[in-house]
Amino acid sequence: MAPSWARELVRGVCAAAGAPEPLMRWRQARRAASSGVTRRSVGSISVTAGTDPLDQRLTVLHELAHWLGPFPRRRRGRVLHHDARFYAIAFDLYRRHGIPDAEVLVREGGRYPSSLRHARALGIAGADVAWRSRREALGERARQRPPARVLVAEHTVRLVRDGRWTRCSVCGARVVGPILARLRRRSGRHILLSAG
Numbered sequence: 001m002a003p004s005w006a007r008e009l010v011r012g013v014c015a016a017a018g019a020p021e022p023l024m025r026w027r028q029a030r031r032a033a034s035s036g037v038t039r040r041s042v043g044s045i046s047v048t049a050g051t052d053p054l055d056q057r058l059t060v061l062h063e064l065a066h067w068l069g070p071f072p073r074r075r076r077g078r079v080l081h082h083d084a085r086f087y088a089i090a091f092d093l094y095r096r097h098g099i100p101d102a103e104v105l106v107r108e109g110g111r112y113p114s115s116l117r118h119a120r121a122l123g124i125a126g127a128d129v130a131w132r133s134r135r136e137a138l139g140e141r142a143r144q145r146p147p148a149r150v151l152v153a154e155h156t157v158r159l160v161r162d163g164r165w166t167r168c169s170v171c172g173a174r175v176v177g178p179i180l181a182r183l184r185r186r187s188g189r190h191i192l193l194s195a196g
């Protein structure tokens with residue numbers, strides 16, 4: 001059973017939004033960080049609560065943002081669970097329910113780096129600095145990587161089945177996900193590079 005503060009938080013947030021309350025499932029874990037899953041189809045929020053109280057609270061609010069938000073959209077075959085619409089709700093909940101902006105940036109940004117972009121757009125204090133320093137770190141990492149070598153020159157992809165996978169028969173590369181979906185619709189070219 002969820003602790004009383006969590007049940008009160010869920011009740012208050014849902015009442016303010018005029019939304020029904022989800023069924024709460026609560027499990028305790030030994031690690032510090034919490035995690036959660038919202039299943040709107042069955043009307044439940046499941047939280048695996050870590051030992052850090054602030055992280056528990058942030059996780060409940062994160063899942064409530066999924067609960068209250070619009071159904072996630074898809075783009076190129078991927079479900080966008082954490083898009084701008086989601087973060088407009090989530091950051092508002094964090095702010096109204098006592099998660100300091102600096103904590104939001106560290107925790108949400110640590111789990112979902114793309115949240116920093118949304119935090120910045122929503123004017124969360126410190127988000128611009130966090131976003132810039134992450135971009136610099138990524139640029140630094142890219143500069144330190146040795147340049148990629150061309151292993152197989154650019155060619156038209158020929159999809160072939162290989163057990164449960166699909167590969168390009170020209171270069172042997174495995175083709176998955178949105179790229180596979182796109183190549184099934186129309187032919188395309190690619191190039192096989194080494195990681196360096």
Ligand SMILES: [Zn+2]
Pocket residue numbers: 062066081082
């Ligand atoms: Zn989420």
Ligand SMILES: [Zn+2]
Pocket residue numbers: 155156157158168169170171172173190192
């Ligand atoms: Zn190929």
